[in-house]
Amino acid sequence: MNYIQIKNLSKRYFDVNALENINIKISRGSLFGLLGPNGAGKTTLLKILATLISPDDGKVEINGIDLVKKQRQIRELIGYVAQEISLDKILTGRELLDFQADLYHIPKTKKLERIQDLIIKLDMQNWIDRKCGTYSGGMKRRIDLAAGLLHLPEVLILDEPTVGLDIESRNIIWDLLKKLKNDGMTIILSSHYLNEIDYLADTVVIINDGKVIDQGNPSYLKSKLGGERISLKVREFSSPEESEKVKEILNKIDGIRQIVINSAQGYSLNFIAEKEKDLLTKLKVELAFSKFEIFSLTQSQPSLDDVYLQATGKTLQDAEIFMAGKRDLKKESKQSMR
Amino acid sequence: MELKQFNFLFLYQETFALTKRLFIQLKRRPSTLVAGILQPIIWLFLFGALFSNAPKDFLPGVDSYGNFLGAGLIVFTAFSGALNSGLPLMFDREFGFLNRLLVAPLTSRLSIILSSFLYITILSFIQSIAIMFISYLLGYGFPEFFGLGIVFATLILLVLFVTSISLCLAFILPGHIELIALIFVVNLPLLFASTALAPISFMPSWLGWIASFNPLTFAIEPIRVSYTSSINLDFIALHAPYGDLTCRNCISLLFILTISSLIVINPLLNKKLN
Ligand SMILES: Nc1ncnc2c1ncn2[C@@H]1O[C@H](COP(=O)(O)OP(=O)(O)OP(=O)(O)O)[C@@H](O)[C@H]1O
């Protein structure tokens, strides 16, 4: 049942723990989403799965095959579409696919047929014979995806495949992924778009700072939060201190739990309220007693962002802004050169 | 590497694809090929004119300076091409294209190296033939059939030797800027410190010593001999300060250098590629 098993996986880069003791199981034919902010370790994990870098610790098996010991066999099983697309500018799309097919030893007779099939599936007829250097972002993604699919891999690994794409390209990719999944392909996809994971994934792992925070079916994760998601403001933009005071008040009320201050939304207070009749009245009374008014009170369906917020105390967006300042991308790309 | 899965047809397929890619690049950006032919021809004209009155008696076994220079320029062209062979690999590393090759189930990653060898060898043959043809038109003669054999055998050895070093550098150095800088620094001095432009008898003794250990010299001299009418592998090709070397000696030395460089770089390439 567990087609892919990742056990106690760890990877360090000098002083950064990119992955810490990761445990993940993925079943055959599922679409598995990897959700996390910038610098969470998504690419590191996917590169390990693609045999591009080796883990410091832990074990990965795909279909019972050890990923470190049997690299060649693993490479035949997987198709990898990297986060950074790198095509040969001078080759045409068709030449690139032809080249890729030869690297995977696809026989001549099947090669043309497969390439033609993918050209149609990804709607590339109009530009496939142009040089890759002239492609737009969406075209590059599509040709890169086609290259990853040529050898009909059992597992398709995609690292943020729709970042910055036009809607047309995104929809083509989403539709194709759904189709491939229905045909039995196991797909692993990283993203920091909640709606993408929500729409596509059967199972999701949320990672942050190299650690797994939570995993499961997206709707299960959301329902696990229980209660009603409420966002409260006592002023349009509160100060952190004020919000802390309100948090203390809320803390004392029965039926309110998991209170988090959301700095991304003017220090509003997000919490879960039990479905009780007079909770709202109780809340109003307690706030009034401490001279606070309710500026706004909104209810919402739990989203994956709530799951994330609950687990880390930060919104996904916050976490991204935080990480963005900490990384030296140039240095990283130098260091990841082989 | 899992040897039991080694498949010769697969190796052929992947090597062919990798080589084909390099040739498509060459076809669409032929400037390197053209420059590689033009540069030595310009040199042949300029240096040929510059030294046209050089006393012929000092030039061993030839009847004009242009005649003497041809062999040096053929070798220099092949040498420059081979020295640059690490560049495409370096760019593939920098732009992440190499990752595409590394995630693929290549039968052997040596196909990446093999394709560069093939490409540079064929390229330098094309350039050499062009230079030989033009120097023939200029009246500097053309090797006989057996002589041609010597020319190409020597060039293959030199190209293998230099390409393997360049590919190695492409993996060791941090980026293409450094690689280009190194190529720039090494290229001309090695030419001047060889017998390409002048025989050892013209040189001060320190330079003579350097030139007679320079691998370029070991390639130049047999090719120069192959231009003379009486080709004989036991012909004295070089009067080195440490003694006379025959054609056979020169080619053997080149062969030893090539094999040892392949043996030395093999573990490094293996490490970088596996
Ligand atoms: N080659 C490298 N050298 C040093 N540190 C690295 C390197 N690659 C990644 N890191 C660090 O490891 C951590 C995880 O990086 P990773 O690229 O896996 O994140 P990610 O989740 O893919 O982020 P993003 O959403 O930006 O793609 C980060 O802290 C990053 O700075």
Ligand SMILES: [Mg+2]
């Ligand atoms: Mg990433």
